[in-house]
Amino acid sequence: MLLSPYPTNAERIRVAALWFWCVLVLIFLVVPIFVPVPLSFNSGSFFTFPLAGVSTRWYEVVLGTPRWRAAIGNSLLIGSGTTILATVLGTLTAIGLSDPKFPGRRFVVPLLISPLIVPVVVTAVGTYLFYARIGLANTYGGIILAHTVLASPFVVVTVSASLAGFDRNLMRATSILGAKPLTGFLRVMLPLILPGVLSGAAFAFVTSFDEVVVVQFLANAQQRTLPLEMFTGLREQLSPAITAAATLMMGLSILLLIVANLLARRSRGKAGAESE
Amino acid sequence: MSSIAMPTPKTWISARDHSDSLRPLALAAPLLLLLLFSFGAPIVALLSRAVYEPTIANALPHTIAALRQDSGAGVPDETVFRAFATDLKDGQAAGTVYELAKNLNTRLPGVRSQVLRVTRLAAQDPAATKEAMIKAAPMLGEEKSWSAIRAGTNRFTSFFLLSAFDLRWTGQWTIGTVPADQAVFLRVFGRTFLIATLVTLATLALAFPLAYLMTNLRPAIASIVLVLVLLPFWTSILVRTAAWTVILQKYGILNDLMLWLGVTSDRIELMYSRTGLIIAMTHIQLPFTLLPIYSVMRSVQPSQLRAAQSLGGRPFTVFRRIYLPQVMPGVLAGCLLTFILCLGYYITPVLIGGASDQLISNFIANYVNAELNWEMAAALSFVLLASTLGLYITMTRYLGLDLFKMG
16 A cells, blocks of 8 residues: 555655664564563573573572562552452443533543653652551552552543443433332443453553552552562662563563453444544 | 433432432542542642741741841841750750751751751750850851741741752842752753653654554554554553663673674663663653554545645655644654653663663652652652643643543
């Protein structure tokens, strides 16, 4: 499609140059994120190719030593708490927002999105200051609340997208047939928007699982998460265990996000086909 | 709708009809309340620290009362010194004097040890005279010290916000720049904006041609390319930064590659260098620039370009006069988004940037972590937040880019 039916030589050169440049850009985009993967299987203790030999010793370090295990446990705990809270609150909010009668949408939507815009250091430092005053700093609950703030916009956005394809008349039908609102929600609405909700939940989990700045300010020594352990490791002593941790984190994030996107695409259904 | 028979007042429809808009609002209320509590309140608490600073006022009640009696401007008389000594003695007993000394030190660099010395004097000798106190702490004999103390007795202060711009009050109504050796923040802001600009331009140069190619590929290939773009986008910033620290090492693969290609004849220090920082930031930001450009490019009608060409437009003219104006909103949106995100960058500069490449965010974190100077952290946060929100509002207002729809 790039070349016209009767291309001139100048045109051929231009298109070839475009392709060449774009292939370089794609290499630049994709190759770096996979560099740690082979290095994580290195049996030596350096970051250099060629590998000294293949071994899983760095995975044994990450999955076996108490320090890393505690970090993984904390990440899973905080991630699950955030996912549950952000998914419930975000889904409720998206349902409320989908109502045409929702008041003050112009002010509420920017407020909901603002945690994504405000520089994360400002959020983290402010939360630390405020939580320290009310006794929430250095608690799991505090970190979960702070992560919920960062994760809920993703839930609201994905569930809103799936609600765009939801026919509100179905809810009217349930109530005409005498169902209570909760019954109507659980038996008609939720099954239909479930892919969107699950996709939002996956986004929420990944947001918390990858977050390091807020945790850096709010966590004490017992609450260190996997990203925080990695961050400290990168600052202090560079060990190949970091490449193993990075590979694990990347694998889990990409897996969850592929699932989340497939679900989101499915849930958008008919409405998605029109708006895109 | 109200003509439909309503079984009981409790059903969904009747609730909607009677309470109108309250029901949807009630559904959103829990999250909105959480946002106000866990996001709004912290930011207000932080920003207020930039202008509300009661440490000095709380530590010097007697001095304030005495200063009120004292009408003059310069170094006050004996009674004020007496009151000052009383406050210092009380402060030492209550353990607040160190906080006071630290606080005064931010306003008068180097004053900390003098305050502690004069405190010891006041504790040992209750009858210490003005002369003796000035001997112990020469700064008490200077006019500028007392104007700083007078300024500090006001609980609300513009000192920290002015400091964020390397400014300070030089007299009652005049503002001047701080001495060159203390002026740091304008340089930090300048550096942050410079790096954000360089990264934005780099992402544009890489993203624009790729987005253009993607719109011209067969759908199956285009979606494969899209996955290749989204893959790094979905990987956390920390993991990507970790990957770059591995690549940029002196004996890392980038140096290996450049030696092998003959680009360089010696290994270069890429870690803790600005070049390395910009490469890594460009990699992380590229999808943020590319995706808005791509979504706008897809909406351009190819028939218009063909029409322009068949009317005799040369390729460059068609590009400049037909294509570029149509994709400009996407280009601006992508660039602004990247620029905004670069302003608040934290993780990558900490791990890859050198000591002289730290951006505003790193200074904010450092003021909190290392120096416990909340007021300065708050003032810098204020400026960073104002720049970010200002640009974001410009983006949504004038370009109509809606993050809510982009997700």
